[in-house]
Structures are given as structure tokens and as C-alpha cells.
Amino acid sequence: MEEFSYLHLGEKVDPDKYLICTYRITTDLPMKKAAESLAAEQTTGTWTGISTLERKTFEKYGGRVIGIDGNVVTLAYPVADFSMDVGAVPQILSIIAGNLFGLHSIDKIRLEDAFFPKSIRKEFPGPRFGIAGLRKILKRPEKPLVGTIVKPKIGLSPKDTAKYVYESGKGGLTNSKDDETLVNQKFCPLEDRTVAIAESLDKLKSEGHRMLHAINISTSGHKIIEVAEKAQAWGAKQIMVDVLTAGFAAIQALAEDRSIKVPLHIHRTMHGAMTRDPLHGIAMLPIAKLCRMCGGDAVHVGTLGIGKMEGDPSGDRDNIDSCFDRSVGYKTVMPVCSGGVSPGMVDRIIEAAGSMDVQIQAGGGVAGHPGGVRKGAMGMSQAVDAAFLGIPLDEYAKTHPELKIALELWGYR
Ligand code: RUB
Secondary structure, three states: OOOOOOEOOOOOOOOOOEEEEEEEEEOOOOHHHHHHHHHHHHOOOOOOOOOOOOHHHHHHHOOEEEEEEOOEEEEEEEHHHOOOOOOHHHHHHHHHOOHHHHOOOOOEEEEEEEEOOHHHHOOOOOOOOHHHHHHHHHOOOOOOEEEEEOOOOOOOOHHHHHHHHHHHHHOOOOEEEOOOOOOOOOOOOHHHHHHHHHHHHHHHHHOOOOOEEEEEOOOOHHHHHHHHHHHHHOOOOEEEEEHHHHOHHHHHHHHHOOOOOOOEEEEOOOHHHHHOOOOOEEOHHHHHHHHHHHOOOEEEOOOOOOOOOOOOHHHHHHHHHHHHOHHHOOOOOEEEEEOOOOHHHHHHHHHHHOOOOOEEEOOHHHHOOOOOHHHHHHHHHHHHHHHHHOOOHHHHHHHOHHHHHHHHHHOOO
């Protein structure tokens, strides 16, 4: 039986003809052998030689290991391996992030990054609104967006949720959102909640304040468009999808369906199962890139190691930079920094993000304010204003009591 080598170390491949991925590998095997078993499993091979693989098939569809740098392997997949009309992200992931995680020969493996060629990118819509579109809707050209996650996550009635949103807007927030676990439970039906929140947003607008609230419509694939259409008809101005539980295809369906005319907020609940182990799983970077490709307008990317969720500052910064990367030909995406945020962290987050194009959100950091939601929202928006103006938060707090109380309660620096 003919033997094939997947090693093409040092080869320069045309980035328009290959989907190129980097993997961090932990193994007792020589790295070349591990890389070959990875390339074989994900493309034309399996655990043994096979009589059915001909050289011409191997040459056309075989993965190419083009780099090994310590424990990081670069693998180029020919575009012909991908099925774009039927297949799309589920099929792309089966190749670049499929069986490989379970191979015995590889103890641990992490997909660190993925570079999608133009021929694949053009099959995806990218965001319809993106940063510029969101800023336009909110009439907020420069300052970071500042939001809240309605807390408690579950249990509030539609009326109380709408009141929370209104109070947040009165406190200066530009965004609010359902949490990932709220969809259509009996205590807060989607229709009643959406209608009540739309009234709050309209009232705020009539009082001169623009605000968006993302309604979580995460559901089964066969229902997602219908539910989104209903939410829109009930007055939703933005919709939210839990991308890893609903699937990337859910974002793409919503972004490509012309009846959906509102921006998409992408939550990443469950990502820790993939992103948390630095040696195994899938880094947030390729997930963020896929969310953008599929049409997310705002994507959760982490709090740069500052909030309640595990995350490393440089990895989160890479996620943010990928939202702004213009070379991919899509509109830029609003990176959302959320999770355990309080006003005293805002300037550090903005500094670490390296941009004013961020949406900073706080749930507990708003609802936990001793003065209530409105004052909590004021504390958050004052922190964003101070950071935008380059004034230290403790200095700004001297004339802004809501911020002062927040800093006293949750700390600063
Ligand atoms: C926020 C919250 C969100 C996290 C998710 O509430 O729980 O679900 O933002 O994190 P709070 P990530 O502000 O009270 O912590 O954005 O990293 O996925």
C-alpha cells in the first residue's frame, strides 16, 4: 500500500486556496508524527493505511502540515475539502475542530486560530450593522457603549424587566440585554417581555435617550427564524443568540434572512468548556471570527482578565483585534466585555482593549448598587464617561456620587 506524508514543512501555501489553522499539541509522540496523524484524520486518512486512497485524491484533498514551531502546528486544508452550499459552518468545524480532540495519539490539542480564505468568507454574510450600524442607531458616535444584563437572570416578570430597562436608560446606559438563561419561561413570556421592553425603549426615546435591548431568542434550529420574526413584530430592536448552544448556523440563518432587520447580539455561554483549558479545546479567537463571518453585530469576547470569568488579557485582546480586522472584508463587530464588571474596572478594560469601540456591560455592577438600578446605571455610565475623557475614576467620582458609592463598594485599582 502506498504511503503518504502530510508533512510539507516550510511550504508557502496560497492563503486563498487553503483554510489555515494553528493547533497547540501536547503529546508524547514526536511532534511531526502527531501533526501527521492530525492531518490524516481530518482529511484523507485514518489510523492505518487504506487501499482506497489514491495519490491524486491525496494530493488534491490531503491536509498539509506547513509549520511546526515547538508545540504549535500549522495545518493547511485545501478549500476543496469544504462543502459550502450544504455544509457551511457545521462541516467546516467537523474538519478543523472535529475528531481531532479525541485522538488517543494526542493527549491535548487546542485550536488556537483559523484563517479563512476569501472563497469561504464570501459565502458568509458578515454583520449587517456592525460597530458603525450600532453607533448610528444609538446616536453615539465615539464613546464606548455601556450596558447591563438584567438581573436576576431569571425570575423577574415582564413588567419588572421593562422597569429595569427603563431605569437603566434613565441612568444613561445605551444597552441592556436578557441573560443567557432567559427565553420564554412562564414567569416572563417572550411576547409580554418584548412588548413591555419596547414600551420602555420608546418612552426613553421620546424623552431623548436612545437605547437597545437584546431579546434572547435562542431556540431550536427549525424555530429560530419564526421566533425572531415574532419578537421583531412585538417590538424587539435587537435580538440575542447563545451561539454555542444554538449553533453558528443560527446566527447565519438570522443574518441572511431578509425579514430580520435588527442587529444580532451574540452571547457565548458554554464557551468555558472549549476555551478555558489553555492546552485543550478551542480558543475564543476562531469562535469570534466565526461569529463575525456568520453575521453577529456584537460579540462577547471577554473582559481581558479583569472580570469574573476566566480569560487571559492577551487572548481577549486578540479577540477584540479580530473584531476590527478590515482585511477580511466584513463590517467590524462590536466587542462586548461582560462578566463580573463593576464601574471601578471600566478604565482598565478600555485601556486593555486599546479602543473606544467596545460595549462594556455590568449586571451585578448595576443591580447591586445600593441606590438601585438607576443609580447603578449612572455609576457605570459615569465610569465610561470618565475613561473616555481620560480622567481617573476616583477623581471623577468626587463630583459624581453614584460612581463614588460604586467605587467604595466594589473597589478601584
Ligand atoms: C453578566 C453575566 C454574563 C456574562 C457572560 O453578569 O453573567 O452572562 O457576561 O460572560 P454580571 P462572557 O455582570 O453580573 O457578571 O461575556 O465572558 O461570556
